[in-house]
Amino acid sequence: MRRLALLLMCVCCGPWAMATGEMEQPIHLTLAQALEKTRDVSTGILVAEARVQQAAARLSQARATLLPQIDGTLAGNRQTTDLRASGIQFSGAGPHIGPYNTFDARVHITQAIFDAGAMERLRAARAGEKLSASQSQKAREDALALVATMYIQAQRAQQHVALARAVLKRDRKALEVAQTSYKQGTGSLVELDKAKAAVSQSRYALRAAASDALQKRLDVAAALKIPAEVPIIFDEGDHRLALDKADGPQGLSPDIRAARDQVSAQDAQTAAARADYWPKLSAVGNFGRLGETPSNASNTYLLGLQATIPIWEGGSKQASLAEARAKVKEARAMLEDAQLQNQAQVIDARADISKAKMLIRAKTEGLSVADEQMTIAQKRVGWGTGHQLDVDAAQAQKAQAQDERQEAMALLWTAKVSLAHALGRMESLIEN
Numbered sequence: 512m513r514r515l516a517l518l519l520m521c522v523c524c525g526p527w528a529m530a531t532g533e534m535e536q537p538i539h540l541t542l543a544q545a546l547e548k549t550r551d552v553s554t555g556i557l558v559a560e561a562r563v564q565q566a567a568a569r570l571s572q573a574r575a576t577l578l579p580q581i582d583g584t585l586a587g588n589r590q591t592t593d594l595r596a597s598g599i600q601f602s603g604a605g606p607h608i609g610p611y612n613t614f615d616a617r618v619h620i621t622q623a624i625f626d627a628g629a630m631e632r633l634r635a636a637r638a639g640e641k642l643s644a645s646q647s648q649k650a651r652e653d654a655l656a657l658v659a660t661m662y663i664q665a666q667r668a669q670q671h672v673a674l675a676r677a678v679l680k681r682d683r684k685a686l687e688v689a690q691t692s693y694k695q696g697t698g699s700l701v702e703l704d705k706a707k708a709a710v711s712q713s714r715y716a717l718r719a720a721a722s723d724a725l726q727k728r729l730d731v732a733a734a735l736k737i738p739a740e741v742p743i744i745f746d747e748g749d750h751r752l753a754l755d756k757a758d759g760p761q762g763l764s765p766d767i768r769a770a771r772d773q774v775s776a777q778d779a780q781t782a783a784a785r786a787d788y789w790p791k792l793s794a795v796g797n798f799g800r801l802g803e804t805p806s807n808a809s810n811t812y813l814l815g816l817q818a819t820i821p822i823w824e825g826g827s828k829q830a831s832l833a834e835a836r837a838k839v840k841e842a843r844a845m846l847e848d849a850q851l852q853n854q855a856q857v858i859d860a861r862a863d864i865s866k867a868k869m870l871i872r873a874k875t876e877g878l879s880v881a882d883e884q885m886t887i888a889q890k891r892v893g894w895g896t897g898h899q900l901d902v903d904a905a906q907a908q909k910a911q912a913q914d915e916r917q918e919a920m921a922l923l924w925t926a927k928v929s930l931a932h933a934l935g936r937m938e939s940l941i942e943n
Contacts, residue, residue: 537742559650566643573636617799627786635779649765656932666745668724677910863926874916
């Protein structure tokens with residue numbers, strides 16, 4: 512019983528006792544607030560945004576190879592030389608020269624004039640940056656859809672506790688009636704045992720409902736970086752203001768956009784691998800002072816062109832090109848699969864919305880009937896022709912009808928979240 516009481520205290524968002532003895536105040540959380548907070552704290556979104564920055568840095572690196580490359584050198588040596596190492600023969604004089612000093616300080620400049628591989632790699636880097644942006648958008652949509660679904664489930668779990676509590680209250684009252692009847696000799700032992708079993712089952716159902724609500728609340732808290740000891744009150748108002756924005760014009764979903772950009776990126780990588788077969792032409796030059804010492808040196812320079820022609824590198828270029836082509840095939844297959852799955856998700860979500868609306872109408876009518884039955888039971892007690900057990904049973908029946916309607920509403924909200932995710936409209940749910 513103590514464990515059940517603790518669980519109920521957590522679910523009902525009562526104050527929690529902290530290790531310091533202070534009490535945590537519960538926070539109210541709407542669906543829109545949860546989604547807005549997700550954009551700031553979601554690990555998936557933060558990682559995706561960091562990858563966009565990495566892609567931008569790779570683009571700068573690829574562009575740098577086409578810009579002038581400037582570096583400087585400064586060298587000073589004292590050495591001796593054996594002329595025989597250079598094939599020079601002297602008669603009479605010794606072959607050794609030196610020691611002597613050398614000093615060289617200069618600036619080197621290299622400028623690519625034609626480098627097809629570098630240019631294609633620059634295009635591939637641009638495609639990679641675009642792909643990272645698409646993947647970042649997809650990560651945001653995925654995170655928002657996940658948190659929205661978790662929020663609805665957590666709210667639903669808290670609502671279900673009310674039904675379990677009402678059923679337990681009814682079964683306890685039935686047990687009291689059965690005990691009284693048994694003592695008066697108007698009831699049987701079998702009926703008493705059934706009443707006890709019903710109470711035990713209801714008590715377990717309440718404990719299970721409270722435990723499920725606690726777990727789902729902790730899931731939402733972990734996703735939103737809310738301390739686990741802070742109770743959360745999920746506002747029970749409907750989410751029509753937010754989720755009515757889910758069904759909008761058919762656009763390009765983040766999944767399909769990311770898959771298309773993946774194909775473009777792989778095409779660019781293939782073009783870069785193919786361009787490595789082309790020759791490269793560069794301009795080189797340097798300027799500096801060359802001599803014995805800095806004070807005894809003269810200005811010298813070099814200007815020239817350099818061509819590099821790839822002939823054979825052990826088959827590495829052929830293997831790279833084959834790998835890039837295979838990745839293009841993989842990306843195209845994933846794009847086709849993403850398109851088919853997205854179409855199915857949109858159709859399923861709209862069908863689920865239609866079914867959920869019909870179910871809500873049916874459950875609303877059932878709730879009206881249950882409310883009328885409870886009113887009649889209360890009137891009968893007031894007239895002296897009814898029993899309090901009838902009122903408790905009617906209350907439990909009304910709670911059951913209310914719970915079923917709330918379940919239908921949760922199905923509607925979940926279907927709308929699925930539709931918004933399929934259409935790439937999750938961020939629109941939190942826009943004013």
